[in-house]
Amino acid sequence: MSELSERTKGLPSEECSSSESVFVGYRQELVRNRKTKYNVNGRDIVIFYHNGNFHAMDQRCYHAGGPLEKGDIEDISGRWCIICPYHKQKITLDTGEGLHFSIDPKNLKKPPKLCSKGAVQRIHQVQVKEDKVFVTLSSTTQYIPSDFYYSKKIEKD
Numbered sequence: 120m121s122e123l124s125e126r127t128k129g130l131p132s133e134e135c136s137s138s139e140s141v142f143v144g145y146r147q148e149l150v151r152n153r154k155t156k157y158n159v160n161g162r163d164i165v166i167f168y169h170n171g172n173f174h175a176m177d178q179r180c181y182h183a184g185g186p187l188e189k190g191d192i193e194d195i196s197g198r199w200c201i202i203c204p205y206h207k208q209k210i211t212l213d214t215g216e217g218l219h220f221s222i223d224p225k226n227l228k229k230p231p232k233l234c235s236k237g238a239v240q241r242i243h244q245v246q247v248k249e250d251k252v253f254v255t256l257s258s259t260t261q262y263i264p265s266d267f268y269y270s271k272k273i274e275k276d
Contacts, residue, residue, distance in 0.1 A: 140246060140253035149173065149252050154188045159254055162269055164243055166254065167192065167212055169199060174212040175243040175254050176201075181217070181264035182208045182239075196233050208239075215240035215263065240265045 141159045143166060149155055155166045156178055163178035165188040180187055185205030193202055193209075195218055200209040209218040217236030223229045241263045244255040 138255060138258055140255045143252050143254050146247055146250045146252055156186075156188045157254070159243075159256055162256060164254065164256075166245065166252070167201065169212060172212075173245040173247065173252060175245045176210070176212075176215055177241045177243075177265040177268065179265065179268040180205065180208055180210070180240070181267070182206055184268055187240075210240045213242075214238060215242040215265075238263055 139160075143149070143157050143159070144155060149166060150168045153168050157164055157166060164175050165178045167174045167176075169192050176187065178187055179185065180190075180203040182203060183205050185203040185208070187201050187203060187210070189204045190201045191204075192212070193200055195209050198218065199212045200218060201212060202209055210216070211218065215238050217239035219234055219236065220231035221234045222231050241257050241259075243257050246253045246255070
């Protein structure tokens with residue numbers, strides 16, 4: 120597993136509606152670290168650098184709150200996914216879609232089929248301006264399962 124960096128920025132907030140871009144680090148540092156945990160306006164996110172691209176998503180896995188920055192990135196049928204270290208949930212880096220393999224219980228000889236759970240992890244926008252990297256939190260109001268870990272329903276660590 121690559122080196123992990125952790126940074127904090129912004130004020131505590133229960134919402135994910137800030138449309139401001141927040142500086143999260145210098146490109147070279149984020150490329151070197153590959154996975155960087157960061158707090159943007161009270162929301163813990165993780166920034167991944169993989170295959171020449173930056174991706175940002177909620178830091179806690181939608182399934183059981185696992186720390187995604189400690190997961191491995193794997194190619195799942197041509198889709199790059201972070202694999203949650205707790206229960207091996209597969210989440211696409213680019214869309215936050217949950218993937219799983221399904222079997223046909225009536226025909227166990229049939230190979231498992233890759234299926235989608237839809238968007239399960241909130242994705243945030245990453246912008247690179249010269250050598251600086253900025254994140255803008257998602258502004259969609261649609262509930263996404265990873266939102267649970269940023270609600271008032273749970274106690275913060």
